[in-house]
Amino acid sequence: MPPAKKEVRPSNRGGRTRTPAFVKNLRGVKDWKEASGWLDWRGIEDIECITPDQAGVARGKMMPSKKFTSNTSLALPSAVFMTTITGGYPEDGNGFSYPEDDGDLKLVPDLDTLSVVPWESDPTAQVICDLVHQDGRAVEFTPRNVLRKVLAAYDKLGLKPVVAPEIEFYLVRKNPDPDYPLTPPVGRSGRPIGGGAGYSIAGVNEFDELIDDIYHFSESQGLEIDTLIHEEGAGQLEINLRHGDPIELADQVFLFKRTIREAALKHETYATFMAKPIQGQPGSAMHIHQSIVEKKTGRNIFKNEDGTESDAFFHFIGGMQKHVPNALVMLAPYVNSYRRLTQAASAPVNNKWGYDNRTTAFRVPRSDPSARRVENRIPSSDANPYLALAASLACGLIGLQKKLPAEPPILTTANEDEIDLPRGLLEAVDLFEADEELRAALGQSFCATYAAIKRAEFETFMEVISPWEREFLLLNV
Structure with missing residues (x-):
C-alpha cells in the first residue's frame, strides 16, 4: 500500500476552478494520487477491496476510504483460496498440501478497476485486488494470477x-x-x-x-x-x-x-x-x-x-x-x-x-x-x-x-x-x-489446489439424498 497522500484539490488558474479530468472516470485511475482525488470528489466513505476466490466469489475487506489511501497493508489468509463452495476444506494428497501456518497473502489493489458500488445506500467504491506473497511474488494458485500466467x-x-x-x-x-x-x-x-x-x-x-x-x-x-x-x-x-x-x-x-x-x-x-x-x-x-x-x-x-x-x-x-x-x-x-x-x-x-x-x-x-x-x-x-x-x-x-x-x-x-x-x-x-x-x-500449485477442492465438493454432494432417489428407490428396491 502507498504512503499517505496529500489531498487532490481542483486547480484555480485565472480565477476559474478546474476539475481534473481523471476524477470523472467511471472506471479506473492511474496512480494513488489520482485515487485519492477520485474518492474525495465523489465523497466516497467506504471501499470494498475484493478479489475472486476459486469459485469466482468476491472475497476481501471493507474499510474507510481515508484508510485505503494511507499506509495500510491488506491481507487475506491463504485458506480463502483453498475453500470449497460449501465452506469446507479439502484433504491433503495428490500434490495438494494445506499450509500449516495458514499465512497471510497480501492484497494489491489494481487501480485500473476502481469504480463505485451503485447499489449501496452510502457512497461506496470497489477495487479488484491481486494476491502476492509477503516477498512480493505472485500467488500462483489464485484465479486472476492463473489467467495472467497464461x-x-x-x-x-x-x-x-x-x-x-x-x-x-x-x-x-x-x-x-x-x-x-x-x-x-x-x-x-x-x-x-x-x-x-x-x-x-x-x-x-x-x-x-x-x-x-x-x-x-x-x-x-x-x-x-x-x-x-x-x-x-x-x-x-x-x-x-x-x-x-x-x-x-x-x-x-x-x-x-x-x-x-x-x-x-x-x-x-x-x-x-x-x-x-x-x-x-x-x-x-x-x-x-x-x-x-x-x-x-x-x-x-x-x-x-x-x-x-x-x-x-x-x-x-x-x-x-x-x-x-x-x-x-x-x-x-x-x-x-x-x-x-x-x-x-x-x-x-x-x-x-x-x-x-x-x-x-x-x-x-x-x-x-x-x-x-x-x-x-x-x-x-x-x-x-x-x-x-x-x-x-x-x-x-x-x-x-x-x-x-x-x-x-x-x-x-x-x-x-x-x-x-x-x-x-x-x-x-x-x-x-x-x-x-x-x-x-x-501452474502446478493451482492445479493441485483446484483438483483437491473439486474432489472435496463432490464428496459433500454425495452426502445429500436427492428427490429422484426417494421417488424411485424408496419403495421399489
Whole structure:
C-alpha cells in the first residue's frame, strides 16, 4: 500500500476552478494520487477491496476510504483460496498440501478497476485486488494470477488474445428453502414467465424495470454491455460483452455477476448463474469468443494475407480439441454443470468444430477474415470467468506451440452420437490431473489446489439424498 497522500484539490488558474479530468472516470485511475482525488470528489466513505476466490466469489475487506489511501497493508489468509463452495476444506494428497501456518497473502489493489458500488445506500467504491506473497511474488494458485500466467506465455510469443464472453442466467422467484424446485418469476404482465421466448422483445420487456437497473448499475461502474436478449428458457436472459483484453473482460464478468444479482434482489427476485437451475429448461452457458493478434501489428493470426484460414487458426483449434476435454473441470466446475451437457441439446458434449455450427463445441462464426474467431461453447455460466478464460486460452496456446492439427470441420449435426467429454465431475478431475501440458501452462500449485477442492465438493454432494432417489428407490428396491 502507498504512503499517505496529500489531498487532490481542483486547480484555480485565472480565477476559474478546474476539475481534473481523471476524477470523472467511471472506471479506473492511474496512480494513488489520482485515487485519492477520485474518492474525495465523489465523497466516497467506504471501499470494498475484493478479489475472486476459486469459485469466482468476491472475497476481501471493507474499510474507510481515508484508510485505503494511507499506509495500510491488506491481507487475506491463504485458506480463502483453498475453500470449497460449501465452506469446507479439502484433504491433503495428490500434490495438494494445506499450509500449516495458514499465512497471510497480501492484497494489491489494481487501480485500473476502481469504480463505485451503485447499489449501496452510502457512497461506496470497489477495487479488484491481486494476491502476492509477503516477498512480493505472485500467488500462483489464485484465479486472476492463473489467467495472467497464461497471458504471459502468449506475450513471450509476441501475441495477445482478444476475447468476448456471453453470459446466460435465469431470473427466478425467491426460494429460501433449497428443498423446493426453482420456478420462473412473474413479469410485469402478472403471469409466470414461460419458455420458448428466444430473442423475444416482449420477453425482455417483462422485466423492464429490473433491466433498467442492470443498465444503470453497469453504466455507473464503467461496464459496457454490447447486447441483452431473452434466451429460450423461462426467465432466461443473456448479456454479451464487447471484445477486449482477457483480464479486463474477466473482471467485467466478475462484476456483472454481482451487479445482476443485486439488481434482481432490488426487485424481490433471484438471479442465478447455475448451469442447470430448472429441470426441463435449457442450461446457462458462458460462451467465449477468442481471437489472437500480433502485439506489434494488431494482425489477427487466424488469417493469411489473402483472407484464408492460417495454419495458426487450425493449430489453435487442434489444441482446443485435444486439451479442452481435460480442462473441462474449469469450464464445468460443479456436479450441476454436467446436467447441462447432454446429447441433442444446445450445449455440446463433443470436441468438434465447424463453421457457424452451433451443435459443435467450437464454432467459427461467419465474419470478415480480420475478425475471424473461435467460439468455445462448452463453458457454463457457473464457471469462474478467470479460470474459464485461462483454461480455454491455455488449450489453444498448446496447439499453437505444438502445431497440433485440427480435425476436419463438421458440416452436419454433431451433438447426437459421440460423447467426447467427461460425463461427470470426478472423471473430469482425473483427466485434468493427468494432462501434464495443461498443468504446466496453468501452474502446478493451482492445479493441485483446484483438483483437491473439486474432489472435496463432490464428496459433500454425495452426502445429500436427492428427490429422484426417494421417488424411485424408496419403495421399489
